[in-house]
Amino acid sequence: MALDAAATTEAPRPGTPRDESVRLGDVLRSLVRWETGLVVLLVLVFGIGARSSSEFLTNYNLETLCQNIGDIAILALPMTLIIIVGEIDLSVASILALASEMLGYLTLHHWPLALIFVTVIVIGAAAGALNGFLVTVVGLPSLAVTIGTLTLYRGLATVALGPQTVSDYPTFWTNLGVDSFPGVPWMSWSVAIFIVLALVFGLVLHRTSLGRRLYAIGLNKDAAAHAGTRVGRVKWGLFVLSGVICAIVGIMYTFELDSAGENIGIGFELQVVTIVLLGGVSIFGGRGTILGVALAAFIYAGIHSVLLLSSGFNDQDFPIVSGGLLILSVLIQNAPSYVRRAREWGRRRQARRRSVRAEQPG
Amino acid sequence: MTTFEHATEATPDDASQARLVEWVLRARTFGIIAVLALFVAITASIQSRFVDANNIQFILSQTSLYALIAVGEAMVIITRNVDLSVGSIVGLSAYVSANQFGAHPGISIIAVFAVGLGIGLACGFVSGAIVAIGRVPSLVVTLAMLYIIRGIDTIIAGSHEVLASTEPSSFNSIPDHTILGIPVVALVVAGVVAIAGYYMRSYRSGRDLYALGSEPSAATLAGIPAARRIFGAFLISGGLAGIAGVLWAAQYATITSNAASGLELQVIAAVVVGGVAIFGGSGTVVGAALGALLLQTINSALNVLGIPSLWTDAISGFLLLLAITLDRIIQIQQAAALRRRRVRLGA
Numbered sequence: 001m002a003l004d005a006a007a008t009t010e011a012p013r014p015g016t017p018r019d020e021s022v023r024l025g026d027v028l029r030s031l032v033r034w035e036t037g038l039v040v041l042l043v044l045v046f047g048i049g050a051r052s053s054s055e056f057l058t059n060y061n062l063e064t065l066c067q068n069i070g071d072i073a074i075l076a077l078p079m080t081l082i083i084i085v086g087e088i089d090l091s092v093a094s095i096l097a098l099a100s101e102m103l104g105y106l107t108l109h110h111w112p113l114a115l116i117f118v119t120v121i122v123i124g125a126a127a128g129a130l131n132g133f134l135v136t137v138v139g140l141p142s143l144a145v146t147i148g149t150l151t152l153y154r155g156l157a158t159v160a161l162g163p164q165t166v167s168d169y170p171t172f173w174t175n176l177g178v179d180s181f182p183g184v185p186w187m188s189w190s191v192a193i194f195i196v197l198a199l200v201f202g203l204v205l206h207r208t209s210l211g212r213r214l215y216a217i218g219l220n221k222d223a224a225a226h227a228g229t230r231v232g233r234v235k236w237g238l239f240v241l242s243g244v245i246c247a248i249v250g251i252m253y254t255f256e257l258d259s260a261g262e263n264i265g266i267g268f269e270l271q272v273v274t275i276v277l278l279g280g281v282s283i284f285g286g287r288g289t290i291l292g293v294a295l296a297a298f299i300y301a302g303i304h305s306v307l308l309l310s311s312g313f314n315d316q317d318f319p320i321v322s323g324g325l326l327i328l329s330v331l332i333q334n335a336p337s338y339v340r341r342a343r344e345w346g347r348r349r350q351a352r353r354r355s356v357r358a359e360q361p362g
Numbered sequence: 363m364t365t366f367e368h369a370t371e372a373t374p375d376d377a378s379q380a381r382l383v384e385w386v387l388r389a390r391t392f393g394i395i396a397v398l399a400l401f402v403a404i405t406a407s408i409q410s411r412f413v414d415a416n417n418i419q420f421i422l423s424q425t426s427l428y429a430l431i432a433v434g435e436a437m438v439i440i441t442r443n444v445d446l447s448v449g450s451i452v453g454l455s456a457y458v459s460a461n462q463f464g465a466h467p468g469i470s471i472i473a474v475f476a477v478g479l480g481i482g483l484a485c486g487f488v489s490g491a492i493v494a495i496g497r498v499p500s501l502v503v504t505l506a507m508l509y510i511i512r513g514i515d516t517i518i519a520g521s522h523e524v525l526a527s528t529e530p531s532s533f534n535s536i537p538d539h540t541i542l543g544i545p546v547v548a549l550v551v552a553g554v555v556a557i558a559g560y561y562m563r564s565y566r567s568g569r570d571l572y573a574l575g576s577e578p579s580a581a582t583l584a585g586i587p588a589a590r591r592i593f594g595a596f597l598i599s600g601g602l603a604g605i606a607g608v609l610w611a612a613q614y615a616t617i618t619s620n621a622a623s624g625l626e627l628q629v630i631a632a633v634v635v636g637g638v639a640i641f642g643g644s645g646t647v648v649g650a651a652l653g654a655l656l657l658q659t660i661n662s663a664l665n666v667l668g669i670p671s672l673w674t675d676a677i678s679g680f681l682l683l684l685a686i687t688l689d690r691i692i693q694i695q696q697a698a699a700l701r702r703r704r705v706r707l708g709a
Binding site for chain 2: 088141144145147148149150151152153154155156158162269270274277283314316318320322323324326330331337338
């Protein structure tokens with residue numbers, strides 16, 4: 001849906017002398033990578049945080065920051081791949097909720113923990129597989145499918161546990177949720193897991209032929225198919241992967257909160273999509289890096305932490321900041337095309353004026 | 363689908379593609395009405411109070427809220443965009459407009475409606491401008507706006523809630539007025555649906571929305587002002603959601619900053635179940651309104667049959683998926699039928 005609207009305007013223009021300045025601009029632009037900007041922004045955010053509050057760089061605050069971002073950052077990894085192939089998964093928060101509610105439901109029914117983990121992960125995989133089936137086999141737009149499953153999965157989660165909350169999980173696991181990573185007092189377990197997963201995702205995306213194929217699918221899926229990539233199967237696999245990771249994060253998040261309730265993870269999809277697009281991944285597909293997304297996750301967490309430490313900020317208002325960041329990221333990514341459009345518009349106007357002058361007698 | 367295949371056989375060979383498409387659309391409308399009738403009949407036979415005057419009035423006033431928003435949402439989806447922010451617009455408009463009675467005692471109800479409309483138009487203006495001029499996908503813009511508008515709502519409202527006692531009784535009784543047993547609000551909304559339906563069918567700018575949705579680049583080359591039309595669709599969607607917010611306040615009386623959250627999913631489900639293609643370019647606002655009626659009837663039937671309201675979300679999500687899947691299957695079959703006919707004609 002409308003995702004490909006702007007991607008088609010990228011065609012290079014034939015080189016006339018007039019275009020010299022454009023080409024120079026292109027060279028400059030290639031020097032300034034999105035990730036470079038993100039590093040500067042990250043330093044800026046943490047610098048502002050350190051200057052504005054002495055609490056900012058304490059172990060306690062940094063661990064809270066990590067607690068807040070770890071789970072969302074992990075969800076951003078499969079979302080990155082899905083957006084790179086030109087699709088989207090809005091149902092992530094609902095799969096997370098479904099996993100969390102099932103964890104609660106099965107705990108109430110005294111299932112052994114190992115069996116619960118397996119069951120919940122299988123449920124996540126099945127949820128992702130349904131998304132993938134509807135997108136790749138039936139051929140529906142992922143936006144519509146995942147809006148539907150967003151409602152469906154959250155609805156099923158509500159049905160599974162009803163209005164009750166479960167909070168008697170084994171203390172071994174709930175302690176892991178709040179403890180810092182051994183030896184690194186400022187880091188949470190979730191961020192440690194994120195870093196490991198980010199390395200794996202980064203290697204696959206940037207160093208394997210499968211990774212290159214994901215970009216190919218995002219840039220032109222017909223060309224990718226003709227070049228021998230099974231586009232449908234790859235996309236389906238990504239949705240299943242997303243479902244599995246959502247289920248795992250659902251388990252982690254439940255242990256961190258030590259409770260499972262029906263509203264768990266509500267609004268996570270906004271934060272995940274914001275981090276991915278802030279990380280420089282193009283919403284039109286075919287562009288983006290894991291490094292960018294990882295940087296964006298910590299920038300996002302840093303901004304959140306700075307705001308939390310400043311007086312008069314209410315955490316409930318943070319969605320306004322997320323939403324603003326989301327729109328800004330895409331507007332900035334689109335900026336070169338605005339410049340081009342403005343220039344084309346100016347040229348057309350000039351040509352029109354010239355032709356009017358030519359028509360006038362004398 | 364079986365009825366559809368039957369139709370392809372029955373149409374004479376010289377029938378145009380347009381006629382076939384029109385037939386499918388009409389079949390869709392009748393399909394909804396048939397499902398609706400079946401549903402009402404079954405539920406009524408189990409529990410007769412489902413069809414008593416009170417419950418019908420309740421369903422109709424509930425439906426009018428959703429149908430009003432669905433009209434705007436349908437116009438946006440027809441242009442191959444989506445507006446996820448309508449639930450938040452309804453919430454903000456409901457809170458701010460209901461709060462006017464306390465803030466400005468003696469304010470007229472018409473002024474309160476104007477406040478709601480203004481809020482809706484402002485939200486639609488922002489989304490529409492960023493989508494149409496900034497060329498940011500509507501999914502991204504309205505997902506962000508969903509949370510931004512809700513955030514503004516929480517800043518304004520805090521934990522405060524508007525109580526029914528601060529609102530004049532003439533305001534809270536708006537949903538109760540009936541003519542011949544039909545709620546006045548439902549009649550007004552039916553009028554809005556009819557006007558929007560006529561506009562989309564017979565006005566050039568209305569047809570432009572369909573053209574933009576079925577093939578954006580061709581529509582732009584044909585000289586259709588894409589940005590202006592899409593902007594207009596978002597403006598209308600926002601404005602209608604704003605008015606629906608005031609009606610929401612009148613109906614529920616006690617309003618918190620959480621009002622109507624998640625409503626957008628119900629509305630999109632109604633629009634899609636009502637036959638508006640999620641790919642854009644086809645469907646009618648009348649169908650969208652019927653979709654809203656069907657969903658509200660189902661909700662009420664579940665309620666009457668004693669099925670817990672917990673199931674509401676799961677069912678509307680399931681119906682949305684079912685509707686888009688069926689649409690897709692029909693579309694594939696239709697394309698195959700057209701191909702077969704072309705072969706038969708030796709074209």
